[in-house]
Amino acid sequence: MRFDILTLFPEMFQGPLSTGLFQRAVSHGLVTVNLHNIRDYTHDRHRTVDDYPYGGGAGMVLKPEPIFEAVESLRVEMSPEKAAALPVILLTPQGRLFSQEVAAELSQHNDLALICGRYEGVDERVREHLATDEISIGDYVLGGGELAAMVIIDAIIRLLPGVLGSDESALDESHTAGLLEYPQYTRPPVYRDWPVPEVLLSGNHAQIEAWRREQAIIRTLQRRPEMLERAQLNRKEEHIIERLKQPH
Ligand code: ADE
Numbered sequence: 291m292r293f294d295i296l297t298l299f300p301e302m303f304q305g306p307l308s309t310g311l312f313q314r315a316v317s318h319g320l321v322t323v324n325l326h327n328i329r330d331y332t333h334d335r336h337r338t339v340d341d342y343p344y345g346g347g348a349g350m351v352l353k354p355e356p357i358f359e360a361v362e363s364l365r366v367e368m369s370p371e372k373a374a375a376l377p378v379i380l381l382t383p384q385g386r387l388f389s390q391e392v393a394a395e396l397s398q399h400n401d402l403a404l405i406c407g408r409y410e411g412v413d414e415r416v417r418e419h420l421a422t423d424e425i426s427i428g429d430y431v432l433g434g435g436e437l438a439a440m441v442i443i444d445a446i447i448r449l450l451p452g453v454l455g456s457d458e459s460a461l462d463e464s465h466t467a468g469l470l471e472y473p474q475y476t477r478p479p480v481y482r483d484w485p486v487p488e489v490l491l492s493g494n495h496a497q498i499e500a501w502r503r504e505q506a507i508i509r510t511l512q513r514r515p516e517m518l519e520r521a522q523l524n525r526k527e528e529h530i531i532e533r534l535k536q537p538h
Pocket of ligand 1: 381382383407425426427428429430431432433434435438
């Protein structure tokens with residue numbers, strides 16, 4: 291999968307790209323990340339990327355021309371079909387909320403272009419005539435879209451075939467099944483006074499599976515009850531929830 295990132299701060303990506311999962315995915319050729327400095331698409335002596343907002347007000351607004359030209363330079367290198375289908379995602383707190391589902395949806399594409407906004411905003415014509423999607427990673431305002439782009443790419447690449455090792459799985463974890471993940475333990479079996487739940491040492495896989503499922507439900511009910519409305523539960527599990535909801 292190929293990511294094209296349009297940013298004023300390409301250097302912000304160096305740390306994540308050279309570490310851990312990113313680095314592995316890139317070095318195995320499963321992921322290509324191309325960084326494009328928006329400033330390289332300006333034509334004036336000062337390489338101006340922003341300007342005062344029409345109508346007045348605080349802060350600066352990113353100009354449309356360099357952003358359009360940067361995306362168009364990507365499209366020129368692609369086949370006409372690919373260029374026309376290229377998703378162009380603007381990172382903005384006004385976008386649709388990112389989630390595991392959105393990560394799964396985006397992981398189906400071969401190419402994604404991500405525009406990292408900065409300053410007080412981006413000229414509205416970028417939203418209207420260039421971006422095909424707008425995504426927010428949460429209800430807070432970051433200094434720019436760079437960290438949001440990294441979050442999104444991180445969540446997507448771990449879903450790509452071959453990125454996680456065979457002993458790591460993206461199938462069994464928090465959010466994938468609409469539930470939070472069950473508690474995990476490793477050695478030692480007793481740390482200080484705290485033993486690992488006995489069932490996990492029993493070797494009985496059916497019991498372990500049932501225990502984990504119940505723990506995932508309990509945890510989700512306690513921490514994120516709204517997630518349960520969308521989780522796929524069987525009758526027995528619905529009963530467990532009813533029972534847990536009863537006041538003791
Ligand atoms: N840019 C600034 N804040 C953001 C957010 N919450 N999500 C995505 N992009 C942003």
